[in-house]
Amino acid sequence: MTHRQRRFGASRSVLTFLAALGTLAGGALVGAAPADAAPGWTRLATGVHYEQFDISAAAGPAHAHVLRVNLREPRVRVELLYPGAVAARATVSRLATAQGALAGVNGDFFNISETQHPGVEATGASVGPAIARGRVLKAAVPGGQRFGPALPPGTTTKDVFGVGTDRRARLDDLALDGSVRTPEAELPLGGLNQYALPVGSVGAFTSDWGAVSRVRATCGTDTDRAAPCSTDTHEVTVRDGKVVATADTPGRGPIAGGTTVLVGREAGARQLRKLPVGSTVTVRHRLVAATAGTPYRFALGGYPVLENGRPLPGLDDTTSAVRTAVGIADGGRRLYLLALDGAPGYRGGLTISEVAATMRTLGSVDAFSLDGGGSTTMAARTPGSAAVAALNHPSGGAERPVPNGIGVFSTG
Template sequence: MTHRQRRFAATTRTLFKIATTSGVLAGAALAGAAPAGAASGAGRISSGVSYRQFDVPAAKGTVHAHLLTVDLTNPHVRVDLLHPDAVAARAQVSAMADAAGAVAGVNGDFFNITETQHPGVAATGASVGPAIAQGRLLKAAVPTAQRFGPSLPPGTDTTDVLGVGVDRRARLDRLTLVGTVRTPDGNLALRGLNQYALAQDSIGAYTPAWGTVSRKRATCGSDTSRAAGCSTDTYEVRIRDGKVVATSATPGSGAIAAGTTVLLGREAGADKLRTLTKGERVTVRKWMMTSASRIPYRFAVGGYPVLRDGQPLAGLNNTTSAVRTAAGYTTGGHQLLLLALDGAAAYRSGMTIAEVADEMRELGASDAFSLDGGGSTTLVARTAGAKTVSVLNHPTDSPERAVANGIGVFWKP
């Protein structure tokens, strides 16, 4: 976006903010009937959480944007991960928000949505990057070559996250899994946790949080290609109460019992697991190493950065436009911005990632992060007097797409 376009956009936002204090945005008429509960173009969701919508000029036409502004210094407000009951599952943002009691939210990370390259292998629905909910680590990142989504900007990878620490500040960071499998013959490196794809020659751990979906997808693809075939050299070890209780030459499926961890190895990792026998003592230890902060995270979600310290990342795509979801923060991480574009036909031309970075900067963000877009882009919030959320944008998918996770905004008196 040029300086002239940015200046025009700022003027447009000001005009629309004034226009919406007493009714529906003029731009909403272009999109057809507004979603239920979306009668007001701006307003307070709760103390510390506000919503507004506005038009933004983009290279391929005007887009309509929906914005949640969250005051993380407000003691009644918190942000956390919205997610289904299992890592390998999908649910609609509105359903996840209502189930968790959130007052607002947006969709989250990119995810394993299809498996056309591996016939007979089921898509897991699991997200690409790390995920932390209520301070609990749910999963780690898949190898970068195995991610789903648009090409990453130079210098970024699947370990990038947007998180909020126990100090209530938002940050961009990287979360890398560090883990060991302690055996009678020594320690083995653990390189995966509840992931739909494992690095070649590695060992990954699967906990009850994974769900019931087959773990076979984790042995497909390679460190350089998501489309590479599935490994035939695999091995699983089931550990309960610190002891090996079962082994298998093929990846399994079904629920993992409480207190149980399944170790899955491929290639050299499988060879190492074959040395374990029933009854042997095995201990699995895992934690996440951060790159930017030593503050523990209460919440973290995957995606990729587009703006750092007020500057767009080098190499951002400026040719492919799409409906987008993004998050960013201002005032040293004390205010969170959640942006979702409208997918109605009148606005579906969307924005490029470079335009998204510029727009987040115009909104005051110092740092910003791209989340999944297209049919996944969804923004929900509770309107005055409502006990459930409403979808406030027009998702391009109908009905609302089921996604891997989201960012939930919570308010408690």
């Protein structure tokens, strides 16, 4: 029995609602469906197909855009879309174009605003862990610091959707394991390239963070995102195992390769003040998966809504919105990427329980909710077009810049 089975297996109830997939709204994007695709599916590349359809939902009709991705096809892969830094954003179509992806959807929830902390810069960084091409980019913020709807019971900001080096997709959670070793002590590492650090901790920022100010990392608490910023902070810059600079206030600007900036708040700040320039410091960090399996090629945050074919208990069934989700089938070898349309006639969207039911109807055994609302975007390079463009209508009228997404790549 896996970690996730222990967590959810005994208590969940089966939803009686089952989303009714309606008839196709309009024809295929270009031409007729190929012989190897189900009726209604349009082939974008070998192993990648697109479909759109209506869903009869509690808030009225919703319109779904779906990509079906066959990971058994050796010419197809999925990777993390991101703009080259954790604290940065770009539209899905721009990210896909820049990285050469065939298609993609938006990803994790993120630090979109800072109205509670006047003068503090919103970082644009995502909530959960992120791995790109096997490289660990960041860890998860404390639960009380997340942006987005309330999490289902039993889930955390550490939950991820990912694909291993074995090309199989799975749901998991990734926890930070790290330390800061000084001449006097070995301190636990509380964060890695995060927009929020646990109270009393020390966090590490690397060249993957970007140029955005690190002050936001010391604002709020583990349970209250709107709590004031800490007045007890300290920062040290470590290069080649030595402290080369210190400051009482977290700084900003690019971090050079091979350099780590340590930011401490409260008890963490007091520990860092013991490290003058020239001190020897060793920083270690990694993400540890809760379930056994091959290392992750890529992973990003969100939260599970369907596991082992059953909706999670306590899924919201009252709040409807435009949504993005990813489903897993065929033992992790097939994906369904879902993005709802944000056009005015469909803006009612789905509840999270309806998302779980829809993903199950598509054939998913496991499913994972991603950021929604104005972030929901599906973009692709359709047959006959050289450009990647949005397939759905984003609810804000234009694509919203996002920190990351799921990119579908094909050499076919």
